[in-house]
Amino acid sequence: MRLVMIILFALLLTTVEAVAIEIPEAKITDMYFISEDAINGNGSFTTRSCIRMEGPHVDHRVAGQDADMMLKELKHGSGTIDNEAQTVAERLNFTFIIDDYNITKVYASVWMAEDNSMTYSPVTIPIGTGYYAAHPIRYDSTLKEKTCIKNYATETSMQHEIQYAEAIDKDLEVLVKDKYYNNTGLRQVDVAQTVMNVTEDVTNGRTHLGVLQGNTEDNDVSAWKNPVIDIQEVYEGTYHIDQKMSLYWQVERKASAPDWLSCCYGGLDDVSSNDHVWMESEICI
Numbered sequence: 001m002r003l004v005m006i007i008l009f010a011l012l013l014t015t016v017e018a019v020a021i022e023i024p025e026a027k028i029t030d031m032y033f034i035s036e037d038a039i040n041g042n043g044s045f046t047t048r049s050c051i052r053m054e055g056p057h058v059d060h061r062v063a064g065q066d067a068d069m070m071l072k073e074l075k076h077g078s079g080t081i082d083n084e085a086q087t088v089a090e091r092l093n094f095t096f097i098i099d100d101y102n103i104t105k106v107y108a109s110v111w112m113a114e115d116n117s118m119t120y121s122p123v124t125i126p127i128g129t130g131y132y133a134a135h136p137i138r139y140d141s142t143l144k145e146k147t148c149i150k151n152y153a154t155e156t157s158m159q160h161e162i163q164y165a166e167a168i169d170k171d172l173e174v175l176v177k178d179k180y181y182n183n184t185g186l187r188q189v190d191v192a193q194t195v196m197n198v199t200e201d202v203t204n205g206r207t208h209l210g211v212l213q214g215n216t217e218d219n220d221v222s223a224w225k226n227p228v229i230d231i232q233e234v235y236e237g238t239y240h241i242d243q244k245m246s247l248y249w250q251v252e253r254k255a256s257a258p259d260w261l262s263c264c265y266g267g268l269d270d271v272s273s274n275d276h277v278w279m280e281s282e283i284c285i
Contacts, residue, residue: 033089040082043123044139048074051089055153055178055192056106067153069176071110077143079121085114102182109177110149118143120166142166143205149174151194154249155214158196165205173197195246202239209233211245 033051051071071087089110096103122140126133145168146161162168175195198209213229235241 030093031089031091033087035085035087037083037085039084042080043125044078044141045081046074046076049087051087051110053089053091053108053110053176055108055151056180067151067178069108069110069152069178070148070150071112071174071176072148073112073146075116075118075143075145076141077118077120078123078139078141079143080119082117083114085112085116087112104180104182106180107178109175111175112173114170114172116145116168116170116172118145118165118168143168145170147172147174147196149176149194149196151176151178151192153178153192154194154247155212156192156194156247156249157210157212158194158245158247159208159210160196160198160243161208162200162202163206163208165202167203168200168205170198170200172200192249193247197244197246199242200240202235202241204238205236207233207235207239207241209241209243209245211247213247 049072053069055067055069071089075081087110091108092105094103094105120141120143122138124136124138126136142163143165144161144163145165146159148157148159150157158174160172162170173195174197175193177191177193179191181190200207209231210233211229211231212227214225214227229247
């Protein structure tokens with residue numbers, strides 16, 4: 001009985017074939033930045049921030065140049081400020097390769113959300129221990145705030161600006177995104193998105209809201225020439241404003257099916273009219 005089991009086990013071993021397992025190749029490069037702010041106080045303040053990211057698409061203004069995405073923000077004034085903000089910028093470049101199968105995904109985005117409350121008032125601040133400690137500096141500046149986002153892949157810009165205000169209470173969210181996806185040439189998706197949502201109360205100030213969308217097909221240097229979208233809104237005084245603006249731009253291309261005239265690159269359309277006959281064999285020599 002033991003001999004029979006040994007023979008059966010040997011037969012089983014002879015039926016097992018080695019299987020070669022190919023490990024796919026994956027390449028990932030990325031960048032991730034996050035900033036969280038919480039500021040509360042009284043005095044004079046000036047802030048400026050700018051984030052510029054390179055997206056996967058081309059800049060229609062300059063041949064051979066990749067398109068940038070940009071977020072720029074500034075604040076200025078004197079008085080009290082209570083601000084909470086979060087900013088996230090990220091870029092992902094992912095390539096997956098196995099045999100003839102190739103997936104490429106490039107993603108870049110800048111996102112910011114902010115809850116900001118400011119009240120204007122003149123302030124006097126002593127500085128140091130010398131002359132200006134005995135002679136404090138007086139700051140008397142009304143409130144100013146500006147947020148601008150740009151997506152050069154679609155020649156899009158959105159802007160929100162407040163000037164000369166006595167009080168601002170604002171919730172703001174902005175997003176600039178550019179995405180590219182390619183599946184071995186069978187399916188290619190290009191997506192660019194620009195979003196600005198703002199809800200605010202402004203007291204005795206000047207508010208400007210603007211959207212500019214250029215014509216990406218004419219390859220002009222400036223989006224101001226023949227724009228597709230041009231919106232300019234100005235409000236002076238005391239207002240409650242609730243504004244939501246979003247531009248979503250998508251192009252999707254799928255590989256065409258093989259032409260019935262497989263021997264010729266462009267099919268029958270690339271063949272001279274003198275050679276147009278019924279049979280493919282007579283055209284493709």
